[in-house]
Amino acid sequence: MAGALAAPFFHLLSGRAVGAGEGPRRLVIFGTGNGCAPSGWRFERNDPLEISPGSVLEPLRGLESHLLPITNLTIIGNQGHDSMATMLCGQSLQSVDQWVGNAIGEDTQFRTVELGVDTAWPTSEATRTRMVRRGNVLVAPNDIPKRAAERVFGHPGDLYLRSRRSSALDVAHSELEDLRSRLGAEEQARLDVHLDSVRDIERGLFGEVCEAPPLSFGGEFPDELATQLDIAAHALACESTRVVTVQASVSASSVRMGWLGHTENHHALSHQYDTTTFEECQQWYALQFRGLLDRLLALPDATTGRPLLDDTIVMWVSEMGDGRLHSATDGCWLLAGAGLRTGRRIDARSSGQNADVLYQVAQLLGAHDVPFGGAGQLEALS
Amino acid sequence: MIAILLTLMGCGQAPDCVGHDRQPRALRRLTPLEYERSVSDLLHIDATGLAPDVGDPVVGGFRNDAASMVVGPTLADQYLVTAEALVERASIRELLPCNPDTIGEEPCAAQFVLDFGRRALRHPLTRPDLGRYLRIFQITRETATFDEAVGWVVITMLQSPHFLYRSELGVHTGGGRFALTDWEMATALSYTLWGTTPSDALLDAAAHGALTRDEDVARTIDEMLQDPRAKGVIVDFVTSWLGLEQIHGVTREGLFYEDRPELLEATQGFLSSRAGGTLGELMAGGDLLTDPTVLTVHARTTGSSPVHRGLLVRERLLCEELPEPPPNIDLSLPDPRDVTTTRAMFATHATNPACAECHDQMDPIGVAFEHYDQLGRYRTEENGYPVDASGELDGVPVGGIEELAAALIEDRRFRSCFVQSLRRYATGMPSCGDEVPASTSLLEPLRELLGGADHRVRKGGRREGDTLAIDAVDI
Secondary structure (H helix, E strand, O other): OHHHHHOOOOHHHOOOOOOOOOOOOEEEEEEEOOOOOHHHOOEEEEOOEEEOOOOOOHHHOOOHHHEEEEEEEEOOOOOHHHHHHOOOOOOOOOOHHHHHHHHHOOOOOEOOEEEEEOOOOOOOOHHHHOOEEEOOEEEOOEOOHHHHHHHHHOOOOOHHHHHHHHHHHHHHHHHHHHHHOOOOHHHHHHHHHHHHHHHHHHHHHHOOOOOOOOOOOOOOHHHHHHHHHHHHHHHHHOOOEOEEEEEEOOOOOOOOOHHHOOOOOHHHHHOOOOOHHHHHHHHHHHHHHHHHHHHHHHOEOOOOOOEHHHHEEEEEEEOOOOOOOOOOOOEEEEEEEOOOOOOOOEEOOOOOEHHHHHHHHHHHOOOOOOOOOOOOOOOOOO | OHHHHHHHHHOOOOOOOEOHHHOEOEEEEOOHHHHHHHHHHHHOOOOOOOOOOOOOOOEOOEOOOHHHOOOOHHHHHHHHHHHHHHHHHOOHHHHOOOOHHHHOHHHHHHHHHHHHHHHHHOOOOEHHHHHHHHHHHHHHHOOOOHHHHHHHHHHHHOOOHHHHEEEEOOEEEEOOEEEOOHHHHHHHHHHHHHOOOOOHHHHHHHHOOOOOOHHHHHHHHHHHHOOHHHHHHHHHHHHHHOOHHHHHOOOOOOOOOOHHHHHHHHHHHHHHHHOOOEHHHHHHHHOOOOOHHHHHHOOOOOOOOHHHHHHHHHHHHOOOOOOOOOOOOOOOOOOHHHOOOHHHHOOHHHHOHHHHHHHOOOHHHHHHHOOEOOOOOEOOEEOOEEOOOOEEEOOEEEOOHHHHHHHHHHOHHHHHHHHHHHHHHHHOOOEOOOOOOOOOEOOHHHHHHHHOOOOOEEEOOOOOOOOOOOOEOOO
C-alpha cells in the first residue's frame, strides 16, 4: 500500500509548504457563473468599507471588516462563458487551488477537494462547466453531497470495505502505470489525472478519519449547496484538506431560483435589460457566501482554537462582469479572511487583472511565482 | 470583419479534421452509455441509468471527445461505488464458467478470472494478470464467502483501465504507423456498430485470427450491420447530433418535467423507424425538423427562436461554425409587450449592421420554423397575427420546414456534414466528411470507417514497450 501512495507525478508542480502560524494556510473558492451583476455591487464607503443596503452584497453587511471586494477587475483572455475554465488559471496550466494544494496540501489526506452543485450539464462545453484544472486537464467537481461526505469523512469502522477497496485500487493503479508507459505525452497526461485520482481515493481510505458532522442529504439546489458548504467547512476544520473549491452550477447555468419566485433561469435573467431580478440571484449567492463565512467563523482551528477564518482566504469568483454584455473589464470578485488588508474595496479599473489576484493569493499561501500571466499592476491585497 | 467571418465560415469543415486513414493512437474512455451497456452485457443485468456520469464535456458538438474524457477524482470514486452496487445486483453463480463444488474453489476462481477477464478487459489475460486477480479472490476469501470474493474480482476488473478505456493503441508497424490488434479491432467494431462491449463470438473471432484479413473484417461488418443494435447507434448519433439530450435540462413554458422522457422516447422511436434507411429518407417531408423534441430543445423559454433554430441548421446540419456574440454587445431582447410576433421581435437583427453580420447566417433560416412554437406545436397565428414562415437558406428561398428539408438534402454541405458528424461521433475526434448522395444508407459511413482502406492504421509517436505482450493463458 505504501508504495502505491508514492509515485508523485504532480509534485513537480509543487512550491514550498507553509506551516501553522505563518499567515493564511487554507483556501476556499466559491464559484458562480453568468457574471457578477457589477451594477449591483454598491458601496456607501470604500475604506473603511460599508456595503449599501439593497445591493448584491447586502447579506454580508456587518462582516465588512473581513471583506475585500475587488471591482472593475479585468478577466484576462475573455471568452465569455468559456472564461469559466480559465478564470482561476490565468495563463498557467492549473487553477490556483491546485497550485496552492500542491504547495500546502502534501501532508493532508486530500491536497484539494472539489465540490459542486448541479455542475453536470450534459449539454455544455467543458469550458463552461469546469473551473478546476489539474495538470492542464479540466476536473469535474463532486456533485453528490453524500458521496463527497463519504470520501471526505470516510467510513469509520468499516475496515473490511476499506481493505477491499484498497486492494481493488491497487490493481487499477499498477495497470494504469503499465499502460501509461505505452503512451505518448498527451495521453500520459490524461492517465496521470486518473492515477492521481486513484491515489487520492487510496489516501482517503486510510488517512485519519474525521468525524462527520451531522449532514442532511437530498433536497433541492439550496439544500445541496448548504450541505456542500458544511462538508467544505468541516473538512477544513479536521484538516483532511486545506484547499476546497465549491462550484455552484455552471456558466450559462439554467438553474431557476424558484425559491425566489423566479420563473426564468439564471442565464436568461443575466441577459435581461433590467438587472433587478438577476441581482436578486446574485444577492442569494452572496447570502450563501455569508453562510460559508459564518461556518468558518463558528468552527475552530484544531491547533490554535481560533476561528478557521483567521487562517483562511475565501474567494467568491465569477467568469465575467456584466453577463448581458459578456464583458471582461468589470469583473467583481470578493475576497475575505486572513492575510489580506480587508475592510476596504479595491477598484481595479484599468490596472487590475484576475491573474494578479491569483498570483497574490497563491503567493500568500506559499505557492510562489506561479506564471498566472498578470501584468502585476494590481495594488497589494495584503 | 465580414470578410474574416466568411473565411471562417466558408470552410465547411474543421480545419484540423482527421481523415479515417490518419487517426491517432488513442485511449478512449467509455461514455456513460457505453459503460451502461457494457456492464449490462457483462453482468447480465439491466444497468440503465446506473453509469457514473459527471457531465463529460461537449466538444465539437458531441459528448465523447477522446481527448477530454478523463477520470478525475469524482469519477474514479463513482466507478468504485458503482461497481460495488452493480455486483450486488448480479448473480455471481450465473457468471461462473464452472462449479466450485465440483472442481474446487480456487481452480474455478482462476477459470472465472480468465473467462470473465477476457470479456471485461477485451483481451486475453496474461499470467501476471491472472496472478493479480486471483490474489484479490484469495485475500477476500479469507474473510468472505466465495461469491463475495468473486464479486470483488469483478469490482476490481471494473476499475481496470483496460475496461474503462477502449484501446486503439495498436502495435508498431514502422514509420510511426501502428496497426490495431485483432482484439482492438473487435472492440472498435463492437462499440462503433453496436455501442457496447464485444460479444463472446466477436472475441472468439479475434482469438482465432478471424479478424486479421480485410475481407474477414468486411464480412463481419456486414453481419453486424444487420443487427438491430446498428440502427440503435444511428438513433444515438442523431440524438447527440441535434443535441436532443438537452430536453432533460431545458425550461420551456408548458413543458412539464415528467413529459420529457416520453418526448425523447417518441423521437427516438421515430428515428429508429428511419435509421435503417438513407440520408434522404431521414430528412423526407421535414419530419425530422418538425419533431417536437427538436423544436422544444431549439427554442427560447417562452417562445420559438429563429436564432437557435437557425444556429441548429448552420452549425449542426451544415457544419459551419459561427463565433460567439462578441463582448460588449447588448444581447437583451425588446420587451415582449412591445412586439407583435417572434419574427418581428428579432427583426432588429437584420437592420442593425452589428447584429446582421452574424445573424444573417442564422435568422433567415430560423424563421422558416415559425409555424412551430417552443413546444413544437403548429400554429397559423401568433398573438392574433398571421405567421410568416418564409425564409432563406443562403439564397435559396424556403417557405417552411418541408422546403427547408428539401433544400438541405440538395445541399452538398449538408450531405458532407452528415458524414463528418457521424465520423466525429464514431471516432471521438475531429473528422473530415466527404459528400455523399442522398441515397446513401445512414450506416454506410461507419462501414467505410471500419472496413475501408487503412482502417486499422493509427498514427503516433513510438514509445518503448508499445507492443501489448500477449502471453495469454490458455483457458
